[in-house]
Amino acid sequence: MSARPVDVLRRLGANLTGGVRRGVAGAMLSRARPVWVRIRLAPPLAEMRAPSLPLVAGSGPPHPSLLEVLATLDAASRDPDVTGILLRLDGAPGGMARALAVRRAVAEARERKPVLAFGESLSATDYLIGSAASEVWAPPAGGISLVGLRMDSFFLRDALEKVGVKMDVLRVGSHKTAAEMFTRTGMSPEQREQMEALLDAWYGALVDGIAAGRGRAPDEVRAWIDRGPHRARTATDEGWLDACRYPDEAQDEVVARTPGAEKIEDLRVLDGSAYYGLRGGEPGWRPLLSDLPRIAYVVASGGIRRGRGFRGVASEPFRRIFEQLRRDDGVRGVVLRIDSPGGDALASDLLWRSIMLVREKKPVVVSMGDVAASGGYYMAAAGDAVLAEAGTITGSIGVVGGKLDVSGLYERLGIGRESVERGARAGLESETRSFTPDEREALRSDMRGLYDLFLERVAEGRGLPADAVARCAQGRVWSGDAARGHGLVDALGGPLEALVEVRRRAGLTEGERIVLELHPRMPRFEGLRSLVGLSSGLRPGGWL
Numbered sequence: 001m002s003a004r005p006v007d008v009l010r011r012l013g014a015n016l017t018g019g020v021r022r023g024v025a026g027a028m029l030s031r032a033r034p035v036w037v038r039i040r041l042a043p044p045l046a047e048m049r050a051p052s053l054p055l056v057a058g059s060g061p062p063h064p065s066l067l068e069v070l071a072t073l074d075a076a077s078r079d080p081d082v083t084g085i086l087l088r089l090d091g092a093p094g095g096m097a098r099a100l101a102v103r104r105a106v107a108e109a110r111e112r113k114p115v116l117a118f119g120e121s122l123s124a125t126d127y128l129i130g131s132a133a134s135e136v137w138a139p140p141a142g143g144i145s146l147v148g149l150r151m152d153s154f155f156l157r158d159a160l161e162k163v164g165v166k167m168d169v170l171r172v173g174s175h176k177t178a179a180e181m182f183t184r185t186g187m188s189p190e191q192r193e194q195m196e197a198l199l200d201a202w203y204g205a206l207v208d209g210i211a212a213g214r215g216r217a218p219d220e221v222r223a224w225i226d227r228g229p230h231r232a233r234t235a236t237d238e239g240w241l242d243a244c245r246y247p248d249e250a251q252d253e254v255v256a257r258t259p260g261a262e263k264i265e266d267l268r269v270l271d272g273s274a275y276y277g278l279r280g281g282e283p284g285w286r287p288l289l290s291d292l293p294r295i296a297y298v299v300a301s302g303g304i305r306r307g308r309g310f311r312g313v314a315s316e317p318f319r320r321i322f323e324q325l326r327r328d329d330g331v332r333g334v335v336l337r338i339d340s341p342g343g344d345a346l347a348s349d350l351l352w353r354s355i356m357l358v359r360e361k362k363p364v365v366v367s368m369g370d371v372a373a374s375g376g377y378y379m380a381a382a383g384d385a386v387l388a389e390a391g392t393i394t395g396s397i398g399v400v401g402g403k404l405d406v407s408g409l410y411e412r413l414g415i416g417r418e419s420v421e422r423g424a425r426a427g428l429e430s431e432t433r434s435f436t437p438d439e440r441e442a443l444r445s446d447m448r449g450l451y452d453l454f455l456e457r458v459a460e461g462r463g464l465p466a467d468a469v470a471r472c473a474q475g476r477v478w479s480g481d482a483a484r485g486h487g488l489v490d491a492l493g494g495p496l497e498a499l500v501e502v503r504r505r506a507g508l509t510e511g512e513r514i515v516l517e518l519h520p521r522m523p524r525f526e527g528l529r530s531l532v533g534l535s536s537g538l539r540p541g542g543w544l
Contacts, residue, residue, distance in 0.1 A: 045093035089119030095370030096391030101494030131213030164408025173398025176475025201479030304343030342374025388480030398475025
């Protein structure tokens with residue numbers, strides 16, 4: 001089939017933009033001046049970079065997305081024009097799953113290039129990531145705020161009762177505990193069981209990651225955590241930090257480790273976002289009359305709901321995205337990145353169907369983030385392969401629902417309300433009373449039908465026997481590692497591993513060039529970031 005004129009023009013425009021990028025990159029990454037790539041890890045490390053105007057004075061480099069950070073670490077570590085990588089650790093980048101993905105990318109980059117990490121006060125996930133670097137530094141008065149992990153649960157039943165409000169809840173699944181904060185005064189045994197298991201998984205991943213990075217035994221790490229927090233000097237003396245350095249001393253050390261450099265002005269520090277725009281995300285020359293294979297990277301982050309809009313995972317725009325990808329023969333495969341606690345059951349099922357239709361024509365590999373539970377896992381089950389981090393909150397295959405009864409609050413406020421009805425269950429959704437026994441039975445039957453459908457969808461999507469799904473359902477959440485043991489997850493990994501897997505399933509060779517398309521699409525001016533505002537991304541020094 002001949003290329004459409006609009007496609008030729010689009011590829012020509014991409015080539016022109018790419019040519020400018022390569023020219024700028026060639027000048028900026030000239031070996032006449034050593035180049036270090038600086039990556040700042042700070043909240044929020046979002047799944048997709050939020051759109052913003054690139055020409056706002058004084059705005060500085062944009063916050064990168066998780067995928068950009070991972071791709072930048074990988075590309076910079078392989079780039080012969082890059083001397084090394086500098087990590088500024090400025091706060092937890094997200095949950096445990098995101099931290100583990102970044103930690104793995106840092107460890108792999110360290111095998112190819114020096115990776116130097118600096119942080120003023122390191123959190124648990126900061127240190128988990130920094131421990132994978134070649135060296136990690138902090139100023140003398142800084143420290144490592146690592147004292148273990150803790151999960152708190154709040155319970156509002158008594159507080160609600162004091163104001164005359166009652167929560168009437170139904171659930172299908174012994175461990176579907178999402179509404180317990182409204183109905184209990186403390187953890188149920190089922191909630192405690194799954195929270196203990198999750199915390200064990202997170203703590204194990206934290207300990208094992210630090211042990212591997214610092215060359216220590218896991219028991220040593222546990223004992224050290226139990227003695228925390230740690231001042232930088234003590235941590236350095238005990239070998240958990242490599243040196244105590246102020247920012248200026250850290251910069252001097254970078255200069256000392258750079259061949260041919262005598263002062264900070266002799267080298268160039270390139271912000272990671274600028275590097276990604278110039279080289280990290282550059283596919284190279286695109287043929288005009290045909291195109292490079294394209295891989296779609298779809299980010300579904302937030303609550304799942306019906307309708308339109310840009311908030312969370314709205315069913316209508318995402319169904320359009322999946323339909324577009326299904327029909328587009330140039331898209332060879334799809335990575336679906338899910339970071340969602342779930343939401344509307346009908347919207348989840350509509351999206352499940354859309355993903356299954358894509359799967360009929362091309363591979364769909366799911367990469368799960370910090371959480372893929374309830375409706376989030378419902379969507380994930382439609383993938384050809386599902387990857388998760390060891391710390392991903394996974395599953396919650398169950399159904400919960402209910403309503404608030406505020407009749408007591410109305411009475412206290414002196415608010416009167418009367419109604420007339422037609423139909424035995426016309427008041428089912430009324431907030432002025434709890435469910436009647438008949439209504440409760442009807443709702444329970446309806447929710448049981450949804451639960452059975454959920455089990456059916458997971459069994460079909462994952463290729464599992466129905467009884468195997470039922471055994472690991474009941475609304476229970478699992479760590480990604482535990483979910484793998486139950487067949488809910490195929491392998492441990494993050495976005496980069498998912499891209500490798502989708503390429504393999506699409507029949508693309510390891511070195512074959514591709515175009516990576518991000519969905520939902522960002523405004524077009526986002527593509528200008530690598531060509532404007534370079535004063536904030538390219539500087540003679542100023543790592544810190």
